[in-house]
Structures are given as structure tokens and as C-alpha cells.
Amino acid sequence: MVYFPASEGFYDFENSEYIYQYKYHLDRRGKSTAFPEGYERSSVRVNYTRNSAGVLQQLDTNDYYPFGLNFINPLVPVGVYSPSATYKNYKYNGKELQETGMYDYGARMYMPDIGRWGVQDELSEKFFSNSNYNYVGNNPILIYDPDGRDWYYTNDGQYLYNKDLNRDNASQFFKDNNIEGAKYAFASNVMGSMNYASDGYIYDDSAAGGGKAVENGTLHNIQEIVMTSPGAIEKRNAEAARSRLHEAIANYWGGYAYGITAGYKLGNAGYSLSLLQNFGTGQAKLFGTASAGTEQSFGLTFQLNALSAYGKNPDGTKYKDVFGGALGGGTEASASYIFGGSVSKSTEDNSLLPAPRGTTTTGINLGPSIGGGFSRTSTTDLTPALNRFLKFNWKP
Structure with a gap:
């Protein structure tokens, strides 16, 4: 063993002498700061000992830029790297300088001339906003990387x-x-x-x-x-x-929806499909409605629809489930002469009586027609079935 580290520097076995190290760091507030062992960030590193006369003798000096590159100081004629195994190669942050000019941090080699690591960070997924080769977040004054992996x-x-x-x-x-x-x-x-x-x-x-x-x-x-x-x-x-x-938008407009309906009438029975969208949440639904009523008619029907929830919940708050209220049973009144429309309202289960809370649907016919009457309707949500169909059959 040629030398070994000690609390204040190194002990040199070849010359049987203690090598002291002085580390000086000037932080961004312009104050001299002393760092404890294991947390060395030096702007200046000086190795010195006592000669045979007991006088302090300077052995070598290193002055660093913030990212660890040595100053070229013609007044201190000492090589930056020594090819022999020597304590003098332990420089910036207490790391050993290699012949390549890189510092050995253990997990990675550091390149002080460009302020970057030579290889990617194995923990890069933890710091996705930084480059994989980034050294201490580009802030060597305040942040210290002990081994090239993570920051303490x-x-x-x-x-x-x-x-x-x-x-x-x-x-x-x-x-x-x-x-x-x-x-x-x-x-x-x-x-x-x-x-x-x-x-x-x-x-x-x-x-x-x-x-x-x-x-x-x-x-x-x-x-x-x-x-x-x-x-x-x-x-x-x-x-x-x-x-x-x-x-806030969903809370205010969530009780309203709009859409378009296409269907057919065959005698006093009919069926229609409605594509609807909630004003507040933007949620879309596909509803299917079967009807049976007093009006006798034949042909296709097209409508523009506006839906609004009405009534109160048991706790006294306003009922806003416009889609939920449209499902199930309802009663529809329709009338037309050239142009016409319809109004339907939710009813209680197995009853023609209006429900205390539900959805009112108002439709305007697209196209001329003549007639009128009352119908009993039953609406179901076809959205889940449509989603399953598109998932297995539609390839974008």
C-alpha cells in the first residue's frame, strides 16, 4: 500500500509522512464554506505537509471551475494527472481522476470538460425532465452527486x-x-x-x-x-x-343535453335511434326508443331534440341526471301540420303518471308531416353494445 486516506488527507507510506488537504469552496453568496467528510465540493484543493525542518510545504494545488475542470495555472507547475498511483489524483469532489480525463464516481465516469456524464443515468426514469447525461441538474454549486446515480x-x-x-x-x-x-x-x-x-x-x-x-x-x-x-x-x-x-360547467349544464333522432312509424308502432350529448360533461349516448300509440302513420321520421332534467332528489338537491331520467318508460304527445314536433316526459314505472323527477324531451320534426296523438315509450341505453361492437369490429 502506497497511501491510505485519513480524516484530514492521506498518509504517505513511501515517505512516512502525513499529507494534509485544504479544501476551499466559494458558494453563490460569496461566503467561504467548510464541508464535512463525504460532502466535498471544492473550488480549491491543496495538498501540503511538513518538511524536515517542520515548515509547511505545498505539494500540489488544484483550482476548479464549477463543473470540475482544472484551471491552467502557470505559477503552479504540477501535472493535472499523475500516471502513478498517488493521492494527488483524488481531486474534484474527492473523486479519482483517470488518464482519460474523466472522474470515477463509481456508477459512472464524469467528464468535467463538458460537465456531463460519459454514459446514461441508470435511474433516468426518476428524472424524466432532465437529460440522461445531465450532471446534478446543471447546478454543481448547490447539488452534490456522490456516486453518479442519485442525489442525496x-x-x-x-x-x-x-x-x-x-x-x-x-x-x-x-x-x-x-x-x-x-x-x-x-x-x-x-x-x-x-x-x-x-x-x-x-x-x-x-x-x-x-x-x-x-x-x-x-x-x-x-x-x-x-x-x-x-x-x-x-x-x-x-x-x-x-x-x-x-x-362548475358540468354542475351548471349537466342537466341538459341535445341530439338528433332517426326512426320509423309503422301503423301505431315505431322505433327510433337518438344520438345525444350532454351540454355540461360532453358525454355522448346512443339511445333506442320503442313506441306504441294512438296515431296511425307510416314512414321515416327525423328530429332535433333538446333534453332537460327536472325535479329534486330525495335530499332536496336539483335532479341533474338527464340521461338517467330519459331511460325507462315515458309518455309522448306529438302534433304536426306541415311542420311539427313532440314532447315526452318520464313516467313512473308501469304507470302513465308523470314521475316526480326525470327528463323532458322536446323534438322538432325535420320534414313535412300531418298528424298527432299520444304514445307510450320505452327507452334503453345502446351505448355499451355500440362500444363492444366498435372494439371488436372497427379497425382504425
């Missing part, structure tokens, strides 16, 4: 949320609260049903949370993290607004 947040696997925590005060916040090993994540991320927004709040989008902000708390055993863009909260709010608008 806390040492014990917990994800801590506090409404007072943000990117600018993270270091001081962890220090003041004696939270060891915690590291701040992106400004916005999603963890399960938790939406960590750029405004510093956590929104619980689960059914129980109802999209409300979380005050404080700790989550355990998070299996997956999906990184999103800084505009995640704006997107979430826009989607929530669209959802509320859709619900």
Missing part, C-alpha cells in the same frame, strides 16, 4: 419539510435546528402526492390533503422522486383551475 437529501433517508426552509437559508436552518447531513433539494419537486413548490411550501395533492399547503412535517420511506421544472406550482395551479372550471 439526508443521510438517514428522511425528507424534511418546513415552511421556513428555502434555498437561501438552508445551511443556516439545518445548523440552527441541529439537523445533521440534510441537504436542500431542487426549488421544486414532486414526491408521491406531495408537490414541493418554488414558493417554499409543500402542497398535499392527495385526496385527504385536498391540495392544501403542509405546515411542517417529516416523510419517511419515499420510494420515488420525480423532478419537475421551477414552474411546477404554476402548472399545478393552472390544472387545478381548469378542473374547477370543468366541474
Whole structure:
């Protein structure tokens, strides 16, 4: 063994001396920051020892760009890479520099000259918004990748949320609260049903949370993290607004529908097909209606229809199931002279009496006709049968 790492550097067996390392990092606020072991992000790395006279002697110096590329410093004539096995090759983030110019992170090789990994991320499905070759989300100042696979947040696997925590005060916040090993994540991320927004709040989008902000708390055993863009909260709010608008439209117009009907009359019996669409939800239905009445007529019939739900539910709320009310039995009155129409209303089961809640259907004839009368109708929903037919017989 030529050397081995120690708490403050390396021990050199060949020369029987201790090699000290000085690591200096200047963060984005312009303050000098000391990093604990296992969390090294150095802008400057200096190896030094004491000579025979006990005086400090500098052995080599490395100055880094943010993504790890060495400065070319003519005042420090030392090679960036040493072909022999030496502690001097452990440089940026404490990783070993290879002859290829890449750093060995364990899972992947890192290319500091372009700030990218040499191979794809094996966990890329967790960070679909980033490139597979992306290094720490293009933010090496605030995020550290220990082995080329994933990004650390806390040492014990917990994800801590506090409404007072943000990117600018993270270091001081962890220090003041004696939270060891915690590291701040992106400004916005999603963890399960938790939406960590750029405004510093956590929104619980689960059914129980109802999209409300979380005050404080700790989550355990998070299996997956999906990184999103800084505009995640704006997107979430826009989607929530669209959802509320859709619900409001469905609530107001859901009791109305329109459509077209085609059928035939043969004596006092008839049958028709109606293609209908709900005004509020956009849901479409295909209904089939059989009728028997007092009017004697023959031929084809075509109508434009408007449907509206009426009545109240047992709890006193307005009845809005316009399609449900149109099914089953009904009574229809029709009249025409050149142009005409019909009105039908839901009835109670096996009765001619109007139902307390149901659907009123108003039709306008397309084409001239003469006649009138009353009919008993029975309507069924043909939509499931149509869907099954299209599934097995229609090939787009």
C-alpha cells in the first residue's frame, strides 16, 4: 500500500509522512464554506505537509471551475494527472481522476470538460425532465452527486419539510435546528402526492390533503422522486383551475343535453335511434326508443331534440341526471301540420303518471308531416353494445 486516506488527507507510506488537504469552496453568496467528510465540493484543493525542518510545504494545488475542470495555472507547475498511483489524483469532489480525463464516481465516469456524464443515468426514469447525461441538474454549486446515480437529501433517508426552509437559508436552518447531513433539494419537486413548490411550501395533492399547503412535517420511506421544472406550482395551479372550471360547467349544464333522432312509424308502432350529448360533461349516448300509440302513420321520421332534467332528489338537491331520467318508460304527445314536433316526459314505472323527477324531451320534426296523438315509450341505453361492437369490429 502506497497511501491510505485519513480524516484530514492521506498518509504517505513511501515517505512516512502525513499529507494534509485544504479544501476551499466559494458558494453563490460569496461566503467561504467548510464541508464535512463525504460532502466535498471544492473550488480549491491543496495538498501540503511538513518538511524536515517542520515548515509547511505545498505539494500540489488544484483550482476548479464549477463543473470540475482544472484551471491552467502557470505559477503552479504540477501535472493535472499523475500516471502513478498517488493521492494527488483524488481531486474534484474527492473523486479519482483517470488518464482519460474523466472522474470515477463509481456508477459512472464524469467528464468535467463538458460537465456531463460519459454514459446514461441508470435511474433516468426518476428524472424524466432532465437529460440522461445531465450532471446534478446543471447546478454543481448547490447539488452534490456522490456516486453518479442519485442525489442525496439526508443521510438517514428522511425528507424534511418546513415552511421556513428555502434555498437561501438552508445551511443556516439545518445548523440552527441541529439537523445533521440534510441537504436542500431542487426549488421544486414532486414526491408521491406531495408537490414541493418554488414558493417554499409543500402542497398535499392527495385526496385527504385536498391540495392544501403542509405546515411542517417529516416523510419517511419515499420510494420515488420525480423532478419537475421551477414552474411546477404554476402548472399545478393552472390544472387545478381548469378542473374547477370543468366541474362548475358540468354542475351548471349537466342537466341538459341535445341530439338528433332517426326512426320509423309503422301503423301505431315505431322505433327510433337518438344520438345525444350532454351540454355540461360532453358525454355522448346512443339511445333506442320503442313506441306504441294512438296515431296511425307510416314512414321515416327525423328530429332535433333538446333534453332537460327536472325535479329534486330525495335530499332536496336539483335532479341533474338527464340521461338517467330519459331511460325507462315515458309518455309522448306529438302534433304536426306541415311542420311539427313532440314532447315526452318520464313516467313512473308501469304507470302513465308523470314521475316526480326525470327528463323532458322536446323534438322538432325535420320534414313535412300531418298528424298527432299520444304514445307510450320505452327507452334503453345502446351505448355499451355500440362500444363492444366498435372494439371488436372497427379497425382504425
